[in-house]
Amino acid sequence: MILIQLSERQHAIMAFVKKNEPATGDQIARFLKLTRATIRSDLAVLTMTGILDARPKVGYFYSGLEKNPGLFEDIRNLKVSEVMTHPILVPKEMSVYDAIVQLFLEDSGSLYVAEEARLIGLVSRKDLLKSTIAGSNTKETPIVTIMTRMPNLLTIKKTDPVLDAALSIVSHQVDSLPVVEAEDQIIGKLSKSSIVELFVTTLKEEN
Template identity: 80%
Template sequence: MLKKNEPATGDQIARFLKLTRATIRSDLSVLTMTGILDARPKVGYFYSGLEKNPGLYEDIRSLKVGSVMSNPILVTKETSIYDAIVRLFLEDVGSLYVAEDGRLVGLVSRKDLLKSAIAGSNTKETPIATIMSRMPNLLTLRKNDDVLDAADILVAHQVDSLPVVDKDMQVIGKVSKSLIVRLFVDTLKEK
């Protein structure tokens, strides 16, 4: 798109991709930092002419979720909304995974907690079970899934993170947008 229509603003690129500008912000950052795109204030983005590195593509394509996942932050259904908000900020994460005996039963996001707090609920008394998204309506990953596929799911569904579970639905890790961006930036800087 940029080769044919440069310069293009972030909003134009987002419309072309049928995504929001916020969704592609980190992607544009990575593409600019790696030299694939050039950005000029009040003008837009330009394609820099850098061709893709097939070796780099294979490096990223071969990565598995299990090799990059981070530790999940688990809470129980009884955790109060207030305590969940505190934990979210102390751990500096966007989502908390709700588990019973280590098994995934739900997820509560920053947005869920914000909506509840704004609605005026009694955050110190109300358990997160009342606002969490529940299984089986959650997207999950397995440790042998491709990292690139995980990134695609994060972008397509506009979620901050995905829990990594084993065959018994035990939560063993998580993959977040921040982790994916950091991985891509580190990989691209190495090459």
């Protein structure tokens, strides 16, 4: 088993939190003389691997889990194909109203717009909310008019490491990433909830 290799900055963050817990993201950024956005991926690594514990509206706590040399190897070796779930595909002609209904029926954060299984766009909760607030006729407005179109979507491959995909979700602040093959054929999705479930299950097994 191999211990995860932390960067010098991640070691500095860990040391600061150990000494000053609970430490907020702003406090850590000021200590490092960096912006909060710059250290977002570092904090994601440290919390997703269990070294730091993040508590909303409180801050970061040190857990000490980096002392366990076998904790991270399985996660580091996992590929997206082993964790991805089935994507919810909808046609571009679907109305905003029907998309809202579909989103809540599926309890999902986004819908993938496809033509013959080829990804052409994405509609998120935010997109639907903005359209509704703007006063558009939700029963008449097709989602093609509000979706984010390819190639402006961030996508991943089934062979990508799960940890890299998780960091992309955190750094780009999205609910999920579509998994595509050649010619944008969509075969799955990796969501925040899938990532959380993976880390929670792994950490429970180690305790």
